[in-house]
Amino acid sequence: MNLINYGEKFFDELEIHVLRRREIGAKAELNQISSSSSSDLSMAVIRGVKDSRVGISVVDTDNEERIKEGIETAYKLSRINEKDENWPGFPEKQNYMGKSVNAYEPEDADHYVNTLTLSLKDISEKKRDAMVVGAEMGTVWYKSRLMNSNGIDVEQSDFLSYYVLVMMARYGEKVTPSIFDMDVQKKGELNTERVVDSCLKKLELAKDVKKADSGEGKVIFEPFALAEILQFSLYPSFNGEREVKGTSILSGKIGEKVMSDKVTIEDDPFHEESLSKIIADDEGVATRRNTIIEKGVFKGFLWDHYWAKIHGENSTGNGVRSFRTGSMGIGPHNMVFKEGNRKLEDMIGEIDRGYLVSSFQGAHSSNPDTGSISAVANPAFIIEDGEITGSTVFMVSGNIYDLLNNVEEISDELRPVYMMGRGLYPHVLFDKVKIAPVSR
């Protein structure tokens, strides 16, 4: 029996979102393979509305009978809920930009064990004192189907492969920070050698720990560090719900210049290198490329269906569901911080004294309502006379908008970032960054 038809016995309208996720991979720690793992999990979220009262149920299954039980649970909860006088209904049928169906062709565990083993061998041959704190290699695949009583019925499936490497070394009593890099691929082989070489190079540079200056200085954020900071201090301001409530620092600023004209930020699931090539968001609304910042000018907020309708707009296809609670929120799919035209080597080469930051500690303690940041650059490296001469740890403080007004250079190459939301980021050189030393 059609589940939507079944649900319509209870609700005026409803939505069913079924997700299946499979993953297989291998892990290493302490310089050797430690485990292999697989997962095969399904979930379904039912969101139903009766008399403008919403009820939600989440079940860890794609079994039809249990989804029906979930429909009944959601109905009971909707009876308890209060009327949402602003309920705009579910989205109507959409025109999608093509199909997003990629068949899953998993390798078996031996493939990941063997590839990871070769990579570990590569590490030990190149640097005997390097310690692999943790490494993970695998493929994750998902398939989702979103249906609603307005006729939306969209299926998507996709997969990606990843290699994450975390290393450290001891030099006498000194312990380096954990050095991290990763490769993510939607097609083709993982570039394990690039990941290994990148980590080993930084590990060597981390040998000499120096004290950072106190004051203001030039700092290059690597792609991951940039994504970390923006994720917690800037992106929440793009959320349309905050615009409705007047709590975004960007409220009332559409069309205004809010940061350096060197900065362009788009949410673009269709970018050639996108790690999230989805055609529909979690409400079934067609996704699109949304330009949020164009040459420093704020162009507009991201919306899901609910908040867009309340604000008299259309969804930008940015409805994102929490499968933990079933509730909807607004979020990007594939943030692209547009590349510039400088070679990273040239950017470093022109700095007399400055810093290169690989990652931040505490980016998540930024204040999304004020844009205030106070995070620790670690691992970070000192640049002296155009060369990296050692590692350091320092605090970066200030406000994200001040920081983004002081963009000096942007590299010409984008790197995929998978762990701080999905996106593509360049290296960015900021000037007048407020810093205070932490390592002595």
Added chain:
Amino acid sequence: MVVVLMDIHEAVKYGEKLGGDYVEIRYEEINRSNIELKDGVFHSLAERKSKGYAVRVLSRGAWGFATTNKDLKRAVEDACNLAISSSRAVRDRIELAEIPANKDRVKSKMKIKPQDVDYEDKAKHVRRLEKLLKSKYYVKSSQVRYEDAHGKKILVTNEGTEIEWDINYILQYIWITGKDGNERGAARNMIGNVDKGWELFEEEKFSPEHVADELHRKLYNQMHGIAVRRGEFPIVAGPIIVGIIAHEALGHLAEADLTINSPFRDLIGKQIAPEFVSMSDRIVEGGFGNNMYDDEGTPIKDVHIIKDGILNEIMLNREYAKKWDMEPNGHARAEDYSYPPIIRMRNTVFEKGDHSLEEMVEDIKFGYYLVDFRGGQAELNSSFQVGVQEGYVIENGEIGEPIKDTSISGIAIETLKNIEAVGKDFDIEYGICGKGQSAFVSSGGPHMKIMKSITVGGEK
């Protein structure tokens, strides 16, 4: 439940037959209530029913792990094959420290369990909280999230361990955003408990009125606080900040899988702090990390990480206990059936000393009194960061104006040496720690004075 147990026992035997030297199956069947009230609208009034298996197999010195909410037999086959596949590449075989085969039923200590409270009453509680939060003109937006759970967890191993838990917890998270003129701010509060049920909200400290008052003070002070000076300053940290330093700066380094690659590795048995400093990961009254057994079935023991200034013990699972030639102490924890257990903290606290807050503040010419946190993070080189959402200036021995939000950082092994005084009070807070997977934790301690080695982030 009898049928499930039989299935699990059969599956464990099947795992042995397929070559598992150690076979462990964890089954969970948990119902969660989720309520999310944002500015007058319940965006989530939801129930989540989850049911699934975690199968972990050690074969020929390597792990295989499979998780499923579909087919247990298939998951056992997968886990065995995965372990065998891994074992072909293993140089040093993984071994487990021995534990007795424990058979037990862990009952909940809750007086009023979440499932005995009507959804309407839960929604009413959340609505009341929102009303109190919105009672101040400067609160522009509020988000109240409530979650509870009830259900069963069963652990069966081929060594004879069979433990069944009556799982219950309560979790409440609030975020408010404020605007007063041109000043903006935000404040958070979190409450979590596994031992106290709905009766928790009858305690003054957790009552909606008290929670709202605390949040109003934090938000108002943040909006009207002064900008912080950037650099190294003396600090007096309140119990919540002390707790998060215990967790981030030291606790993570004392998790054996991280200890092995941290500066702590070579410091066990050595003096690393003044002798009046002691720190533990232990069972605490009301601790969010409390339990009787870990997810390998090891009884939980208090771990006295720093005892009289000496780095004394670390937190272990069975694998790392064997590596370190120590006794397992019950710190293998898994977020849920979709994860294997890894070494985690529970309730990490500094122990009490004998100073009053006034004594700690009186000789500080300029510094900061730091009260509450927003996030924190540790690193292997013992660098730590703690976000601060409530703090005050200390000037000429007195606590003065509030400050805007900031963060502090230091190198833990240096900071420890610079602890000057430990207070005679004690309190804890509640959090969710992320280390690839989530774990409910508490952290806390008394007030503490640190004169050097703390860098404060600031705009000035």
